[in-house]
Amino acid sequence: MKITITAVSVPALRQIQAFRKRYEQQYPEDDLTIVCFYVAGQEQRYVLEPERIIKDIATADVAVVDTMGASEELQEIVAKGLEACKGHRIVIGNALRDYIRLGSFSMGAMGKMMKGSGGKKDSGNVSGTSGTDGAEVSGNGEKKSSAGALTKMHRMRRMAMMMGNVLPFGVTRDMKNVFLLIDYWQQATRTDMESFMHLILRQYGGRKFLPKEKPCTVEYGVYLKDPFSMETWDTPAKFWKKAAFDSQRETVALLFYGHSYPNDFLPVVQALAEKLGERYNLLPIAFSQNEDGDLKKLRAFLTQKKTPVSAVVNLMPFRLGAGPMGGDAVQAVEILKELDVPYFKPFCLTRVSGEEWERADAVNPGEFLISILLPELDGGILTFPVGVMGSGSTEGEEPVFPQLEPIAERVDIFVARLSRRLELRKKKREEKRLAVIFYNYPPGESNVFGGAFLDTFASASRLLEGLKEAGYDTEGRFPEELQEVFVTGGHCNLPQWCEEGEDGITWEFEGEEYPIRGICVGNVFLGLQPLRDPEGESGDPGRYHDRNRKPSGEYQAFYHWIREGFQADAMIHFGTHGTLEFLPGKDNGMTGSCWPDQLVGEIPHFYYYYIGNPSEAMIAKRRSLATLVSYQAPELKKSGLYGDYQELREMIGEYRESIQSAPERCGDLLLNITKAGKNCGFLEGDSGENCSEKDLDLLEERLYEYENSLITDGLHEINETELNGLVYGLDGGYVPVGTAGDVVKNPSILPSGRNLVQFDPRLVPTRTACERGMKAAQLSVEAYHEKTGTYPDTTALILWGLETSRSQGETIGQILYYLGIRLKTEKSSYDDRLEVIPTEEMDRPRMDVVIHICGFFRDMYPNLIDNLNAMLRQILRLEEGPEKSYFTANTRKMAEELQRSHPEMEEREVWDLASCRIFGPKEGEYGTRFTDIVRKGSWKDAAEIGSSFTEDLSYGYSFRRRGVKAEEVLAGQYDHVDFISQVRNNVEYELTDLDHYYEFYGGLARAVENKKGSKPVMLVADTTGEAVKVQDLKSSLERGIATRLLNPEWIQGMMRHDYHGVQQIAKRFENVMGFAASTDAVTGETFSRMTRCYAGDEKLRKQMQKSNKWAYMKMMERLMEASNRGYFEATEEELSQIREAYLEAEGEAEE
Known part of the structure; x- marks a missing residue:
């Protein structure tokens, strides 16, 4: 008899291995062959060598398959083996469940039974461990348990067990055995796995001499479990009698899996329990086989008045109360709010070894989703790994299966950070020391205290007043006083912070003395974040964003002083955004070698962040371990x-x-x-x-x-709600979450002052976003067809994390339209929502795309990258002709070129590379050098801009590749690009308001022109209004400049904020220059009007020079540069106005 086991569950495989040894010793003459494949950490090996695994499954008398979370490729390989298998087929989990066949039972029979009993035909998930099929999704994206997969699974299991007990023969016996085998497998204890094998061998292998299987050791629901003795209790009162509650200690609840499927978390649970137990009372709460009443029981455990809980630590993936089979995450969040204690979410890496993790750039997409992103939606903080798979080997006859091991250093730092957070709950406000950090980038007097949409000096003044009123030891400061300290006299750029003879703060670090640029106002320190690399600021712009270059000595000394010198109880970064979160290290899942992790240390970290920037906010949250506190954009009004x-x-x-x-x-x-x-x-x-x-x-x-057109009315100043949100976090409370996004389109994201999270990526694109994106694509194609009489071969698009989060996937909708893909009309699992439209149903060819992503999109939406690549593979498999599918035609052409130029490349790799359509920065990088080039005015000709863009964003993200250099393929795709498209989806930003628009859209336009020798058609899809509009780039730019940059109403709003108002206007001048350099879409008349407005208007000129002469000088430099580069033919009068205005400001600056 041959049993082939293909599985991801290490505990089960280890027990099977031990069982085989015992069996061979006890029954040496029995002809039993057990073949095991561990596929969680060995996927690529079996994908590249699929023949053996297919053969062993196909020739098995019993095939046991457990591929939860495995790749699509591996699932396909295993499916081929199951299709050919004539024996019994036992499948654990949702994937491949339709192949289940045991004795006379099959999933088809189950479907008929469910239909006959009033259930739906869909057989649901028979294991309750993975997948999302059958789970009903509510309006807010949460799965409901009442009519969802969880209830269905329990109903099916009860029915199977009942019928199997009443009729213990034939199909009902076999149906009961399927569920029983799954129960054994998921417990994976020695007793359970012995029963698993005995049941199979006795009832389906004729080994009647074996002992009868024992009842499963499974525990259902929520219970208290000692992770060392394994003893269990059903009430806290009973537990504390044994555990000896210490009323002088705080109590920490530790939530973990009570079972060992698919991995045994116990070694990591024990490590955490041991460290936490040294300082706190530990309440160990175990979860096994979710049941409908679990959350009520959990609430009862956590809300005991005699033993109050001060923190909750949850080591389980997914959302609290809502695992892969659904549940009620909303109710779980209400419990957390009621508790009002910090909610910590460390996690374990179950698919990589420690060595592999050291080399990795980020947590893999699957574990990122369930261990970082979804827990954040509950308000989880400190999401970094504390456990990883140990080493193992599947070579030889006796493979060593790896098991989870604690990462000792991460466990220690986690407990230390938890302790510092809990100290905030005990320490009096007047005793707490706070370090508030502001920015100066790009460096210079013009950009001190910068922050998106924020009057930072006024907000800092309000912060001091608010903290004083709340009981902190500090004093108020007027905005003008702060500006005097941090700007006037150029102290921000002097080698020493203070004037000669004054006492300043200095700190010795690694043998060198460094100035600490800031002031102490009582127990509150206000400081300027140092330059991360002073040489990079004045020299090569690429050095500033070099993720391989450590921060400067002054930068390190600054944070070291905050931790050791000032001894801060909490650290607050103020405004969007600083540089801490962009220092070298992993993209997420920080380790002790990551610079943000080192510099933050054990200090609780809070971060005021703009509510409308989900992409960069999530980088700050994950890389600097920050609790975000959102602030709003300025109010909006009509342009007039x-x-x-x-x-x-x-x-x-x-x-x-x-x-x-x-x-x-x-x-x-x-x-x-x-x-x-x-x-x-x-x-x-x-x-x-x-x-x-x-x-x-x-x-x-x-x-x-x-x-x-709606325009922003000035800048925002931190309001009472936002101040209260920070103070609440500083008190050590639970900071409720709020989705970051577009306030105009989704007012429900207000109020601000909450812990920002991103929209659930599993729901992107939403149906509405998809429809609007498809409409934009349709209008774009129609505009192109009307102009040229042909359909575009290839469209190039920009796919941002910011736009995707705010619009919930409108650009994705565009991409789907061009490729001929649609959302399924029926409810589907999160990863099975798309389908290819047959070309017969379309009135046009299937077009091709080039998709440029930024690093933020890569980090936020790895699932969408995977989904798009999966759909591209499906299209390629259709083998459509060149007249029907431009994508297929271009892929075939590229494959032929690659085969000629790289004969050593395997065919599988050739087709993967040829079909690559997603390109972005390399791992660890986020954008391009273009903004730095424009900022410094360092380009010699326009072609240089396109070349740098192509070089920076030529890393392919295909089905098999992630961030691999693919410039040859990208250049080949540029040859086919007929038009490029950019979505503008929110009213807060016109194209001229944000440098990333010219960086990506403009850089792409110039890159395509470099390769083709002609300009592509440049379109902008404006989805800010109810009706989707498509405009050419020139019209969109002119609207932004006319309604904002040259609009007296907008200018007046900005100038209410004096220093910061001029600072923001100067940024728009730079953005206009970026578009002029990259697209030639800015007219000379535009620059003339800018000159007349800002240099020719004496009243405005004097006001701006007085408010921020340094930023004003940069504006005049931009106008002169535009003239010198030939972007407009300035008249002598205009040149005279520019020179005179510059000299006036320069004179003011020298004074």
Whole structure:
């Protein structure tokens, strides 16, 4: 008899291995062959050599398969073996469940039984361990337990057991045995696995001489379990009689799996329990085989008045109360709110060894989702690994299966960080010492205390006042006082912080004395984050973002002083964003060798972050171990019309009236309207013809768009809600979570002041986002077809973490449209939501795409990268002709080129590389050098911009590759690009408001032009309104410049904030320059209007020079640079205005 076991469960495999040794000793003459494949850590090996695993499964009398979490490729390989297997087939988990066949029972029979008993035909998950099929998703993305997979699974199991007991023969006996075998497998104790084998061998292998199987040791629900003695209790009162509760100690609850499937967490649980037990009362709560009443029981355990809990540590993956089979995460969060204690979420890495983890750049996508992202939705903090798989070997006849081991250093630092957080609950406010950190990047007097949408000086002033009112030992400071300290006199750039003769803060670090640039106001330190690499700031721009370059000595000394010199009780980074979270180290799952982890140390870390930037917020949360506290954007208002635009509207109104009242005036009015329309940039051409009725409609449409565009009204100042959120966290309480995103489209993300989390990536794209993205793509294709008479071969798109989080997947919707993919109409599991549309159902060819991602998208949405690659593979398998699928045609062409240029490459690798369509920065990097090049004005010609973009974003993310250099393939794809598209999905940002727009969109445009020798069509999909619109880039830029940068209303709002207002305006000048350099879409007239507005208006000029002369000088430098580079032909008067304004500001600066 041959039994082939293909599994991810180490405990089960280890017990099977031990059973085989005992069996061979006890029954040496029995012809029993047991073949084991451990596939959790050996996937790639079996993917590359699939023949053996397929053969051994196919020839088995009994095939046992447990591939929970395995790759699609491995599932396909195992499926081939199961299809060919004539024997019994036992499948644990959701994947491949339809292959179950034991005796006369099969999943088809189960489906018929369920249908006959009133259930749905879908057989559901028979194990309750993995997958999401059958789980009903509620409006907020949580799975409901009442009518979901959890209830269905319990119902199926009860029915199977009942019928098997009543009719212990035939199909009902076999159905009961399936569930019994799964129970044994999931417990994986010696007794259970012995019973597992005895049941198979006795009932399906004819070994009647073997002992009958024993009842399963499974424990259901939630219970108290000593992780050392294994003793269990059903109430805390009984437990504390044995554990001896110490009323002088705080109590920490430790949540963990009570079973050992698919991995035995016990060694890590014991390590944590031992360390925690040295300082606290430990309440060990075990979970096994989820039941509907678990959360009520958990609440009862955690809310005992006589033994109050001060912290909850959860070592289990997924959301609390909502595992892979669903549940009620909302109720679990309510329990956490009621407890109001910190909720800690360390985790274990179950698919890599310690050595592999040392080399890895990040947690793998599957474990990232269940161990980092989903727990964050509950408010989990300190999400880093404390356990990892040990070493093992599957070579030889006696393989050594690895098991989870604690990472001793991580366990120690976790307990130390937990202790420091709990100290916040005990220490009086007036005794707490707080370090508040502000930024100065790019370095210089113009950018001190920078922060997205934030008047940071005013906010810092409010923070001091609020802390004082809350009882902290500090004093208030006016914004002007703080500006005087940190800006005036250029102290931020002097080698020493203080003027000669003044006492300043210094700190010796590694034998060198460093200035600590900041001030102490009572027990609150306000400091400037040092430059991470001073040489990189003044030299090669690439050095500043070099993830292999450690921070400067001053940078290290600064954080060392906060920890050891100032002895801060908490650290607060203020505003979006600093550089700590971008220091060298892993993308997530931080280790002791990661620089952010080292510099934060044990100190509780809080971070004020902009509510509308989910992508960068998550990097800050995960890489710097921060509890985020959100702040809002400024209020919005309508742009209105001014100057030429107001005059044009009045002329059109006068013309409409004159048609009836004074038709003789219409000709002159049309002539003036035509001139005004050209002056406003709405009409093109030099002919003397007056505008037509169609032109008038266009003008009115553009004026309406401009007038009703929403603009930000100045900058935000930290409000009471946001201050209270921070103070609440500093008190050691549970900071409730709030989704980061678009406040206008989703007001429910308010109020601010909460711990920011990202939208659940499993729900991206939402159906609404997909439909809007597809509409944008349809309009883009129609615009291109109308212009050229052909369909575009390839579209290039920018896929951002920011846009994806805020729109919930509109760009994904575009990509799906171009490729001919759609969301399934019926409910599906998270990873099975898409399907390829047959070309017969489309009225166009299947197009090709080039997708450029940023590092934030890579880190936030690894599941979407996998899903897109999986769909590309499906399309390729259709083997469609070149006239039907441009994607397939281009892939075949690239494969032929790769085979010629790389004959040594295996065919599998050739096709994987040829079909790669997702390109981004290498692992550990997030963007490009383009913004630094523009900031420093260091490019010699436009081609240099495109080359740097291609070089920085030419790392392929394919089905098999992650961040591998693929410039040859990318260049080949650029040859086919006909147009590029960028989604603008939120009203807070016009294209000219954010440098990343020109960095990615502009850089891509120049890169494609470099390769093709001609400009691609450049389109912008504007989804800010109810109706999706598609515009050319030039029109979109002109709207942003007209409604904001040149709009008196917007300027007035900014200038209310003096220093920071000019700071923000200067950034827009830089962004305009970036677009001019990369796309040639900024007209000379635009630069002339900027000159007239900011250099020619004496009142505004004087106000800006007084408020922030350093930023104003940079604005004038940009205008002069634009003239020197030929972006506009400045008149002598304009040049004179620029020079005079610059010299005035320079004189002020020297004073």
